[in-house]
Amino acid sequence: MAISRLFRREKLDNYLKSDQHFAKTMSAKDLMSLGIGAVIGTGIFILPGTIAAQYSGPGIVLSFLLAAIVCSTAAMCYAEFASVLPVAGSAYSYGNLVFGEIIGWVLGWALILEYVLAVAAVANAFGAYFKSFVAGFHLTIPTAVAGPFDPAKGTYGNLVAILVVFLISWLLNRGMRESMRINNAIVIVKIAIIILFVVVGAFYVRPENWQPFAPFGSAGIRRGAATVFFAYLGFDVVSSSAAEVKNPRRNMPIGIIGTLVVATILYMLVAIVLTHGALHQAQRR
Secondary structure (H helix, E strand, O other): OHHHHHHOOOOHHHHHHHHOOOEEEEEOOHHHHHHHHHHHHHHHHHHHHHHHHHHHHHHHHHHHHHHHHHHHHHHHHHHHHHHHHOOOOOOOHHHHOOOOHHHHHHHHHHHHHHHHHHHHHHHHHHHHHHHHHHOOOOOOOOOHHHEEEEEOOOOOEHHOOOOOOHHHHHHHHHHHHHHHHHHHHHHHHHHHHHHHHHHHOOOOOHHHHHHHOOOOHHHHHHHHHHHHHHHHHHHHHHHHHHEEOOHHHHHHHHHHHHHHHHHHHHHHHHHHHHHHHHOOOOOOH
């Protein structure tokens, strides 16, 4: 009896009834904007160069492609579930509906851990960027509030990162419509900066500077792919908004797969320009 209760499946009608208060206002374009905003973060100009230097070399382009192919298998699963089961909750809800409550509980906590990891990384990166930004104005953030919680070394937390998390949480509580307006504006600016970087950097691209293309061999490309896999965290967040989407059977797959495709193209373009720039500067020295 106890085992059967653990694997008791929730009824879809109950989910659909509880989601009735959500306004279905999101289109495929909104979903892609939401996904791109979650996937493409502050590390797009840092991660390719770091992984290229340590593992892949210019072959980092193939590392991003390989990681995207692996992610696409999960993306298609999310697209299938989200279009057939247009309910809030993402994998947590799918687990409850298909496998039972215990599986949904495990998946729910896995999602929480994933988002905590991703949010912490992005918030800390934002804090580092902000610290560098104010340093240009000869301003300094006290070390005590600009690092990890480590009282033994005199640091008690990253104040900027904490404020960013609270600000985004407050914004989300304002409602999806207001959140999407700000998210769309941020995504437009973000993509514009990336495109500007790629266009300007393209004038300095010389393919002969990519030799050797894979200095660490195929093993380095695979290791790089395993590392940059982290960069794709976030595309699954699109499925959490299924209850607020117009025509989810059509728009959810477009939003999820489209997010992965656009993110992969942007990552690969930045990697091409960025790794060439590093090699070009090295040769000049």
